[in-house]
Amino acid sequence: MTDATSTQVQLASRPTGWPTADNFSIVRVELDDLAPGEVRVVNDFISVDPYMRGRMNDVKSYTPPYVLGETMTGGAVGRVVASASDAVTVGDTVVHQLGWRDVAQGDAAGFRVVPQIPGVPSSAYLGVLGMTALTAYVGLLEIAHLREGDTVFVSGAAGAVGSMVGQIARLKGASRVIGSAGTAEKVALLTERYGFDAAFNYKDAPVMDQLAQAAPDGIDVYFDNVGGDHLEAALAAFNDGGRAALCGAISEYNETGPAAGPRNMANIVTRGLMLQGFTVGNYTQHFPAFMADMTEWLTAGKVVFDETVVDGIENSVEAFLGLMRGENTGKMVVRTTPQD
Amino acid sequence: MTDATSTQVQLASRPTGWPTADNFSIVRVELDDLAPGEVRVVNDFISVDPYMRGRMNDVKSYTPPYVLGETMTGGAVGRVVASASDAVTVGDTVVHQLGWRDVAQGDAAGFRVVPQIPGVPSSAYLGVLGMTALTAYVGLLEIAHLREGDTVFVSGAAGAVGSMVGQIARLKGASRVIGSAGTAEKVALLTERYGFDAAFNYKDAPVMDQLAQAAPDGIDVYFDNVGGDHLEAALAAFNDGGRAALCGAISEYNETGPAAGPRNMANIVTRGLMLQGFTVGNYTQHFPAFMADMTEWLTAGKVVFDETVVDGIENSVEAFLGLMRGENTGKMVVRTTPQD
Numbered sequence: 244m245t246d247a248t249s250t251q252v253q254l255a256s257r258p259t260g261w262p263t264a265d266n267f268s269i270v271r272v273e274l275d276d277l278a279p280g281e282v283r284v285v286n287d288f289i290s291v292d293p294y295m296r297g298r299m300n301d302v303k304s305y306t307p308p309y310v311l312g313e314t315m316t317g318g319a320v321g322r323v324v325a326s327a328s329d330a331v332t333v334g335d336t337v338v339h340q341l342g343w344r345d346v347a348q349g350d351a352a353g354f355r356v357v358p359q360i361p362g363v364p365s366s367a368y369l370g371v372l373g374m375t376a377l378t379a380y381v382g383l384l385e386i387a388h389l390r391e392g393d394t395v396f397v398s399g400a401a402g403a404v405g406s407m408v409g410q411i412a413r414l415k416g417a418s419r420v421i422g423s424a425g426t427a428e429k430v431a432l433l434t435e436r437y438g439f440d441a442a443f444n445y446k447d448a449p450v451m452d453q454l455a456q457a458a459p460d461g462i463d464v465y466f467d468n469v470g471g472d473h474l475e476a477a478l479a480a481f482n483d484g485g486r487a488a489l490c491g492a493i494s495e496y497n498e499t500g501p502a503a504g505p506r507n508m509a510n511i512v513t514r515g516l517m518l519q520g521f522t523v524g525n526y527t528q529h530f531p532a533f534m535a536d537m538t539e540w541l542t543a544g545k546v547v548f549d550e551t552v553v554d555g556i557e558n559s560v561e562a563f564l565g566l567m568r569g570e571n572t573g574k575m576v577v578r579t580t581p582q583d
Numbered sequence: 584m585t586d587a588t589s590t591q592v593q594l595a596s597r598p599t600g601w602p603t604a605d606n607f608s609i610v611r612v613e614l615d616d617l618a619p620g621e622v623r624v625v626n627d628f629i630s631v632d633p634y635m636r637g638r639m640n641d642v643k644s645y646t647p648p649y650v651l652g653e654t655m656t657g658g659a660v661g662r663v664v665a666s667a668s669d670a671v672t673v674g675d676t677v678v679h680q681l682g683w684r685d686v687a688q689g690d691a692a693g694f695r696v697v698p699q700i701p702g703v704p705s706s707a708y709l710g711v712l713g714m715t716a717l718t719a720y721v722g723l724l725e726i727a728h729l730r731e732g733d734t735v736f737v738s739g740a741a742g743a744v745g746s747m748v749g750q751i752a753r754l755k756g757a758s759r760v761i762g763s764a765g766t767a768e769k770v771a772l773l774t775e776r777y778g779f780d781a782a783f784n785y786k787d788a789p790v791m792d793q794l795a796q797a798a799p800d801g802i803d804v805y806f807d808n809v810g811g812d813h814l815e816a817a818l819a820a821f822n823d824g825g826r827a828a829l830c831g832a833i834s835e836y837n838e839t840g841p842a843a844g845p846r847n848m849a850n851i852v853t854r855g856l857m858l859q860g861f862t863v864g865n866y867t868q869h870f871p872a873f874m875a876d877m878t879e880w881l882t883a884g885k886v887v888f889d890e891t892v893v894d895g896i897e898n899s900v901e902a903f904l905g906l907m908r909g910e911n912t913g914k915m916v917v918r919t920t921p922q923d
Contacts, residue, residue: 474848490852492849501847502848506843508832508845510860512860515859517859519858520854
């Protein structure tokens with residue numbers, strides 16, 4: 244069967260600063276026959292995520308670095324085409340971590356069977372029903388301890404995580420939600436589609452000035468996807484007792500030297516602020532609560548989500564680079580099977 | 584009676600950078616007769632504390648700025664010499680906020696009667712039995728959530744707060760306590776008198792290198808009195824899930840421009856770190872628990888404390904400047920009554 248051939252993306256060399264296509268190679272791999280307990284999956288979609296940039300560096304972190312000359316990994320969703328396991332049946336839709344390839348094969352324990360929801364594409368399991376939206380949920384509720392009536396600021400607000408943060412914040416009682424994004428189109432989306440109360444283009448003027456204008460009474464919660472001057476602006480805008488969930492710092496991922504921190508760290512003391520970083524992998528115990536809430540919201544039409552779909556495993560590097568450049572609206576995914 | 588004359592220190596002009604004697608004036612004030620409900624107190628000791636530097640700026644903060652041409656305030660302890668209140672009796676020892684003067688007068692509600700403990704000078708109520716040690720206690724237990732077995736790092740460790748942090752950490756289960764200070768004598772005190780496991784002089788070599796050497800297995804808790812390169816070093820040394828209580832940043836108080844923040848803020852995300860600032864005034868509800876613990880520890884000889892005493896209200900500005908320069912060991916106080 245043709246499914247025995249897998250097209251895969253490998254890290255050929257470690258990028259310095261911005262990655263280029265030269266840092267990757269695309270290989271075709273003939274898969275072995277299934278061993279007992281294994282399954283083979285034809286991926287529908289693979290996920291490209293900002294955290295993957297960190298894994299391209301040879302630095303010890305919460306996820307191990309990608310190994311040069313080996314196929315990269317990441318979130319993916321697909322259909323089981325062969326199974327040597329009692330736990331997984333051919334035809335099942337499964338979510339797993341063997342992304343960056345069009346056909347995946349491995350022990351069934353690494354594949355989670357999920358229901359196929361009518362009208363919802365399976366890519367949703369990489370976004371609104373997956374780790375992406377769980378990141379928003381956990382960051383707001385478990386890290387920033389969102390309270391009724393809070394004013395919430397989100398950076399990277401039109402991205403996969405940010406657009407969920409804004410909507411979940413409102414659904415959980417925030418009184419005002421402010422977002423920043425990098426194009427006029429995204430800014431319009433924030434207020435017109437995602438229900439933000441205010442939004443601004445961080446390229447138009449200093450973030451600190453625009454945030455002060457959008458939040459005249461200050462902010463209580465900041466969800467940081469960007470770092471840099473956005474974090475500094477949040478520290479300036481915080482009310483006493485403000486809380487920041489630090490999720491990422493995409494503005495710094497491709498810096499070759501260390502970026503200086505905010506110049507107003509002293510506000511952390513004088514205003515009694517709390518900054519907490521997190522990676523969603525340590526908070527998966529909240530997945531059931533998240534799924535219960537999100538399923539209800541989706542069913543009731545209270546949450547909208549967008550995807551930017553790039554076609555073809557051979558374009559997955561370009562999709563990742565586009566993500567780093569902010570070309571996506573909502574979740575960036577790569578569709579790995581041809582649209583017949 | 585002579586107690587009707589009070590010598591007081593006023594802020595004459597706002598310092599830029601390091602304060603000088605010219606920024607202050609010493610005035611003699613004739614006190615009014617006691618109004619009903621008022622008391623008059625001859626201070627034994629007044630407190631000089633790093634946070635007062637912030638109050639000399641005209642900046643909105645958690646405590647209001649000192650008003651130019653008015654007598655400054657701050658912690659003080661003294662004896663009641665006259666009382667027009669049923670709540671306070673002549674001869675009582677009282678703790679209050681009308682410092683920076685040798686004779687204080689005001690509504691009895693602002694004066695807290697404390698027991699005179701044999702063998703313990705009343706100045707202890709400004710340090711080991713007062714807000715100073717409460718700061719250490721709250722920061723470790725309520726902010727940094729100290730756990731059994733933690734490795735704890737404290738900057739400004741020979742100071743009034745720092746020396747308490749190290750001792751309380753050990754008494755509450757820390758397995759290793761590391762401190763930094765600015766002279767060889769203080770470093771020796773840390774290990775020989777205050778029970779620190781390791782200590783270093785931050786002027787000898789980069790803090791990051793010295794901390795890495797003192798904490799080969801990383802740190803779990805950082806109590807920050809200093810800011811700047813100390814905080815950056817802590818962020819580099821933190822184990823996953825590390826927690827920082829940010830209490831002050833004495834290294835930055837006299838900077839005229841904003842100091843750049845740590846260059847390794849990204850570690851907050853990747854290691855799931857928590858940084859929380861606090862000012863002790865918001866945590867006075869823990870005072871009873873603190874007093875119970877501290878009284879037991881003092882009685883059992885489990886806590887030692889030092890004071891640096893400067894004599895004379897007229898030398899209180901110099902005492903404050905000495906504190907900013909790190910000339911004190913333990914709590915810096917000014918003895919305001921002559922030693923007859």
